[in-house]
Structure formats: C-alpha cells, structure tokens
Amino acid sequence: MLQVTRIRDEKDKVLAGLRKRNLKEADLLIEAALDHDKERRRKQVFRDEASAELNVLSAKIGGLMKEGKKVEAEELRATISGKKEAIKSLEEEVKQEEARLQEVLYKIPNVPAEKVPAGQGADDNLNVHQHGALPSLPPDALPHWELIKKYDIIDFDLGVKISGAGFPVYKGKGAKLQRALINFFLDEAAGQNYREMQPPIVVNEASGYGTGQLPDKEGQMYFINADGLYLIPTAEVPITNLYRDLILEERDLPIRNVGYTPCFRREAGSWGAHVRGLNRLHQFDKVEIVQVRKPEESYAALDEMCAYVQGLLEKLELPYRKLLLCGGDMGFNSAMTYDFEVFSGAQQRWLEVSSVSNFETFQANRLRLRYKNKEGKMELLHTLNGSALALPRIVAAILENNQTAEGIRIPKILQPYTRFDRID
RNA sequence: GGAGAAGUGGGUGAGUGGCUGAAACCAACAGUUUGCUAAACUGUCGUACGGGUUAAACCGUACCGGGGGUUCGAAUCCCCCCUUCUCCGCCA
Numbered sequence: 001m002l003q004v005t006r007i008r009d010e011k012d013k014v015l016a017g018l019r020k021r022n023l024k025e026a027d028l029l030i031e032a033a034l035d036h037d038k039e040r041r042r043k044q045v046f047r048d049e050a051s052a053e054l055n056v057l058s059a060k061i062g063g064l065m066k067e068g069k070k071v072e073a074e075e076l077r078a079t080i081s082g083k084k085e086a087i088k089s090l091e092e093e094v095k096q097e098e099a100r101l102q103e104v105l106y107k108i109p110n111v112p113a114e115k116v117p118a119g120q121g122a123d124d125n126l127n128v129h130q131h132g133a134l135p136s137l138p139p140d141a142l143p144h145w146e147l148i149k150k151y152d153i154i155d156f157d158l159g160v161k162i163s164g165a166g167f168p169v170y171k172g173k174g175a176k177l178q179r180a181l182i183n184f185f186l187d188e189a190a191g192q193n194y195r196e197m198q199p200p201i202v203v204n205e206a207s208g209y210g211t212g213q214l215p216d217k218e219g220q221m222y223f224i225n226a227d228g229l230y231l232i233p234t235a236e237v238p239i240t241n242l243y244r245d246l247i248l249e250e251r252d253l254p255i256r257n258v259g260y261t262p263c264f265r266r267e268a269g270s271w272g273a274h275v276r277g278l279n280r281l282h283q284f285d286k287v288e289i290v291q292v293r294k295p296e297e298s299y300a301a302l303d304e305m306c307a308y309v310q311g312l313l314e315k316l317e318l319p320y321r322k323l324l325l326c327g328g329d330m331g332f333n334s335a336m337t338y339d340f341e342v343f344s345g346a347q348q349r350w351l352e353v354s355s356v357s358n359f360e361t362f363q364a365n366r367l368r369l370r371y372k373n374k375e376g377k378m379e380l381l382h383t384l385n386g387s388a389l390a391l392p393r394i395v396a397a398i399l400e401n402n403q404t405a406e407g408i409r410i411p412k413i414l415q416p417y418t419r420f421d422r423i424d
Numbered sequence: 425g426g427a428g429a430a431g432u433g434g435g436u437g438a439g440u441g442g443c444u445g446a447a448a449c450c451a452a453c454a455g456u457u458u459g460c461u462a463a464a465c466u467g468u469c470g471u472a473c474g475g476g477u478u479a480a481a482c483c484g485u486a487c488c489g490g491g492g493g494u495u496c497g498a499a500u501c502c503c504c505c506c507u508u509c510u511c512c513g514c515c516a
Binding site: 045 | 434442443452453470471472473474475483484485486495496497
C-alpha cells in the first residue's frame with residue numbers, strides 16, 4: 001500500500017509511474033485518494049477540537065470535585081451531555097473517511113521503479129540476460145508429462161485419487177529428486193549467508209494483509225474456515241510477516257532469510273492446454289529468499305539476489321533468460337521484478353522458475369516495518385523476495401533437457417544429494 | 425477441551441476512577457570526568473495522525489494485548505475476543 005503522504009508530496013511522480021503499468025484508472029484513483037485524505041484531515045480537526053474541549057471541561061469538574069464544590073461540578077456536568085454525542089458522531093465521520101481512503105489505497109498498485117519499462121504485458125518485458133545453449137533433443141524427445149509416466153516417478157492419477165487435480169504424488173526417484181533439490185537450494189543459500197527459517201504454512205488474516213495477498217486475492221488462497229487460516233501461496237507470506245509491527249535497529253540489518261515450504265494455490269480459472277503436467281499445480285515446493293533492507297541498499301540487494309538465482313541455474317546446467325518485467329506485467333505489490341525462465345527442451349518453451357522483486361516500502365507500509373535511521377527518524381524499510389527456486393518447472397526442465405536413451409541424467413551438482421546419477 | 429491466573433513503554437516493573445503518556449530501575453543515546461577501558465555524574469530517551477513552521481520550536485487528538493461498553497473523566501470498572509502461564513484431560 002502506498003503512503004498517502006507520498007501521493008500528496010509526489011503526485012506527479014506517482015502518476016507517471018502508474019502510467020507505466022498501463023493502469024487506466026490511475027488518475028481517478030489518485031484523485032480519490034487525495035480527496036478522501038483531505039476530507040479526513042478536515043474532519044480530524046473538528047474531532048480533535050471537540051475532544052480537547054471536553055478534556056478541559058472534565059479536568060475542571062475534577063478540580064471542583066477535589067475542592068468539594070459539588071454543586072458547581074454538577075452544574076458543569078449538566079452542560080456536557082450534548083457534547084459527548086457530537087464527539088461520537090465526529091469520530092464516526094473520521095473513521096468512515098479513513099475507511100474510504102483505505103479502500104482506495106488498497107486498489108493502487110506500487111509505483112514502478114525508474115528503470116522499469118512501460119508496457120502492456122509479457123511481450124513488452126525486456127530480455128536483459130541469457131545464458132546457456134538451448135538443448136538439441138532428438139525429434140522423439142518426450143515432454144515431462146510423458147517422461148514421468150515412462151519412469152514412474154510422478155503420478156498425477158494417484159494425486160487425483162487422494163486429493164484432486166494438480167496435487168501430484170512423487171514416487172521413488174521422483175521423490176528423491178524433490179528432496180535433493182530442496183536440500184541443494186537450502187545449502188546454497190546458507191552458504192550465501194541466508195538464515196534458514198521453517199515457518200508455519202498456514203497464516204492468519206493479518207498476515208495476508210501484511211504482504212498484500214488480501215484483500216484482493218483471497219480467491220487464490222485455500223482457506224480453512226473452521227480456524228480462519230489461509231494456506232500459504234508462498235513462503236514470502238509467513239517469512240515477511242515475521243517482521244510485521246517491528247521497529248528494527250540499524251544493527252539488525254540487513255535481514256536475509258531463506259525458507260522451504262510447500263505452496264498452495266487455488267489457481268481458479270487459470271487452467272488450459274499450456275499448463276499441462278508440472279507447469280501449474282495446486283501444491284508445489286519452493287525455496288524462497290527474503291530480505292529486509294535499508295532503502296538505500298535495496299536495489300543492490302535485488303541485484304545480489306538475481307546473481308544468486310543465476311548461479312543456481314548455472315549450477316543446474318539449465319539454459320535460462322532473465323527478464324526485466326514491464327509495468328504492465330509486474331505484480332501489484334512490486335516496484336521492480338526480474339523473472340527467470342528456463343528453457344524446457346521438449347515443450348520448446350520458456351518456463352518461469354523464479355521471480356525476484358523489490359517491493360520498496362509497499363509491503364513495509366502495511367506491515368509497519370520500520371527502523372530508526374541515522375538521524376534517529378523512523379523510516380519504512382524495504383522488503384524483497386525471490387524464488388530460489390520453485391521446484392516443479394525446474395524438475396520439468398531437468399527431465400526434458402537431460403533425457404537420453406539410457407534414462408534421465410541428473411545434473412552433477414545434484415548427484416551428491418540424490419545419490420544416483422540417472423533415472424532409468 | 426475444562427478450571428484458575430496474568431497481559432503496562434526496548435526490558436524489569438509501579439500504578440484500582442481525575443494533575444498518569446504513564447513512577448522507579450535497567451538498557452540505549454549524547455555529554456562531563458578519565459592516558460585507554462571501566463566506574464561515576466549530567467542530560468535525552470514512545471508511536472501515529474493532525475495543526476503550525478522555510479525548517480524547527482510549539483500545540484492538539486489518540487494509544488497501557490485487541491474490540492466494545494459504563495462515566496463529565498478509564499491503564500484502573502463491565503462485556504467479548506486473543507495470547508501466555510499453572511493444574512487437569514487428550515495426544516504425534
């Protein structure tokens with residue numbers, strides 16, 4: 001959520017930024033926010049003045065009571081009764097105006113960073129880096145959804161039986177490959193000074209609001225009605241919310257966490273031919289890196305996180321490209337996002353396996369995550385996160401790109417983790 | 425799940441209706457003293473919103489787990505919820 005003060009102080013910059021998102025109602029939203037903000041302040045003045053007046057009178061009554069002037073106190077008290085009602089209704093008006101402002105602010109996405117290109121959608125993303133030769137597979141190469149059957153390592157039918165579509169069962173070497181990847185990712189992150197965290201995979205409503213899944217995207221999360229809890233769509237939610245309502249010291253920073261969790265997404269209405277097999281699931285595994293940074297450091301941190309992700313992909317011997325997302329394709333909360341896509345040889349497609357974002361103060365504002373800067377002033381921190389990495393599409397690419405007549409070759413770096421070098 | 429107790433500022437903790445945004449101590453920060461460190465001493469030391477100012481100063485309102493209520497006035501009384509602790513029950 002943007003800070004109103006920022007909209008107030010930098011209206012033109014905010015608007016220019018939002019235009020890059022191709023957000024048609026940007027002007028309307030900003031004007032509405034400013035209107036509600038102005039009205040809110042106007043009403044607050046009335047309320048504050050009325051409360052101040054009552055406080056003075058109350059103190060006077062207190063004084064009179066102490067002096068034993070009961071009659072005078074009684075008289076004064078009689079004059080107050082109407083004022084209380086007035087304050088209550090003024091208070092109500094302020095709250096209403098605040099709620100209206102809030103509602104508008106929830107609809108305004110983050111302002112893209114300077115470097116983010118304008119654009120409508122995926123076609124306008126900038127390919128900023130590409131690495132690795134695309135695999136040349138024989139014409140009879142199989143897509144991963146065939147390979148998993150051929151080698152009996154991932155079973156969608158069994159998942160349907162016990163849970164539903166999009167909940168695969170990993171079997172034998174398939175299960176071991178999952179475990180190997182998770183351990184590999186966690187070990188790599190630990191080597192880069194990330195602290196490993198194991199958070200709950202259900203969160204309360206406040207956490208949903210903290211990182212911006214709520215109020216808009218509740219339809220994307222599984223909800224446990226009996227307890228009012230959401231299954232997390234990503235470890236970003238619990239790990240970032242660890243820092244909700246916190247005032248950090250400079251010495252606490254930077255914060256660099258990594259966590260593995262399963263992720264749950266309802267993916268309502270997003271199924272189609274292009275999401276076969278592992279391309280889209282309701283439950284999948286992901287290792288996530290999360291950083292909390294001082295504002296002036298956050299873009300250096302973003303670069304560092306990208307470099308880290310690139311290192312992982314290179315170690316896994318996967319051809320990948322790095323995209324700087326355009327305004328129109330960026331997530332609601334993000335100020336700047338790089339996507340990483342690996343090339344999946346048999347599908348002949350690029351698959352997104354990581355998304356690394358700087359949210360600047362957008363999440364911190366909702367989280368009330370601040371620190372005391374050098375001047376001793378409270379300042380919102382910047383939050384960042386990135387997948388490092390999401391498993392299913394990595395698995396898909398490994399299976400497809402490494403298929404041979406003798407079976408599927410396991411990347412060298414993973415072999416100590418799998419303790420086998422081939423799936424056959 | 426049942427019964428009881430408790431939740432106050434970064435920490436410990438005082439405060440049972442009015443002059444308490446909140447004692448005291450610790451921590452932190454700044455300074456004095458000091459060859460350095462330590463100790464001692466002095467001072468500062470909540471947040472949000474609003475008004476005000478070039479910027480400050482300054483002023484107002486709100487906040488003592490969260491929400492509601494009683495009252496002229498609530499950290500203090502009442503109700504609901506959450507959390508923690510103790511005992512019991514259950515159980516990986």
